[in-house]
Amino acid sequence: NAGVTQTPKFRILKIGQSMTLQCTQDMNHNYMYWYRQDPGMGLKLIYYSVGAGITDKGEVPNGYNVSRSTTEDFPLRLELAAPSQTSVYFCASSPFRDPEAFFGQGTRLTVV
Amino acid sequence: KNQVEQSPQSLIILEGKNCTLQCNYTVSPFSNLRWYKQDTGRGPVSLTIMTFSENTKSNGRYTATLDADTKQSSLHITASQLSDSASYICVVIDRNQAGTALIFGKGTTLSVSS
Numbered sequence: 001n002a003g004v005t006q007t008p009k010f011r012i013l014k015i016g017q018s019m020t021l022q023c024t025q026d027m028n029h030n031y032m033y034w035y036r037q038d039p040g041m042g043l044k045l046i047y048y049s050v051g052a053g054i055t056d057k058g059e060v061p062n063g064y065n066v067s068r069s070t071t072e073d074f075p076l077r078l079e080l081a082a083p084s085q086t087s088v089y090f091c092a093s094s095p096f097r098d099p100e101a102f103f104g105q106g107t108r109l110t111v112v
Numbered sequence: 113k114n115q116v117e118q119s120p121q122s123l124i125i126l127e128g129k130n131c132t133l134q135c136n137y138t139v140s141p142f143s144n145l146r147w148y149k150q151d152t153g154r155g156p157v158s159l160t161i162m163t164f165s166e167n168t169k170s171n172g173r174y175t176a177t178l179d180a181d182t183k184q185s186s187l188h189i190t191a192s193q194l195s196d197s198a199s200y201i202c203v204v205i206d207r208n209q210a211g212t213a214l215i216f217g218k219g220t221t222l223s224v225s226s
Binding site for chain 1: 116146153154155156157158161201213214215216217218219
């Protein structure tokens with residue numbers, strides 16, 4: 001009964017480093033999403049995917065890349081980390097459009 | 113720009129009391145509206161989902177209302193418990209988006225004290 005699993009839970013990066021945030025879901029959902037949540041702000045959509053091999057930009061995609069080679073996995077890549085990317089990142093999935101989204105536990109990223 | 117505004121920003125109530133959280137939105141047209149509960153350090157969890165044709169929906173001690181004409185929703189919590197302390201987020205779906213666009217409010221932080 002895992003649902004949406006994100007790794008790691010916490011990470012500190014130096015400016016200019018790169019990393020991949022992992023997201024896996026075991027519910028066979030077609031739709032997957034990456035959000036970031038800054039303190040006191042609503043969640044902002046970074047990228048989303050409507051199925052394997054299909055991805056699209058959300059509201060705040062700059063500085064990030066994604067891939068969707070399988071239904072289960074939707075990794076988020078940061079190539080050149082910047083302090084502005086310090087945030088909590090949430091991955092979510094849903095079975096179809098306009099559905100209830102299931103969220104992972106989040107990854108707290110600090111860029112110093 | 114589509115907006116979802118929530119009030120109050122934060123709220124402190126005594127255990128056992130009731131409270132009502134507000135959500136005003138400008139998203140149009142929209143397909144549905146949801147209320148999520150987010151515990152500190154956790155991901156959001158859905159409480160209720162309402163379509164534009166529904167006026168009221170309950171989930172235990174949580175009751176959500178929707179007035180699509182005035183573009184307002186409320187979440188009423190009855191007989192609050194300490195475990196209700198969390199951030200409550202209103203989310204509206206923008207039907208104009210090619211993918212799926214969930215427009216998130218900033219949330220209301222509720223603290224229930226004994």
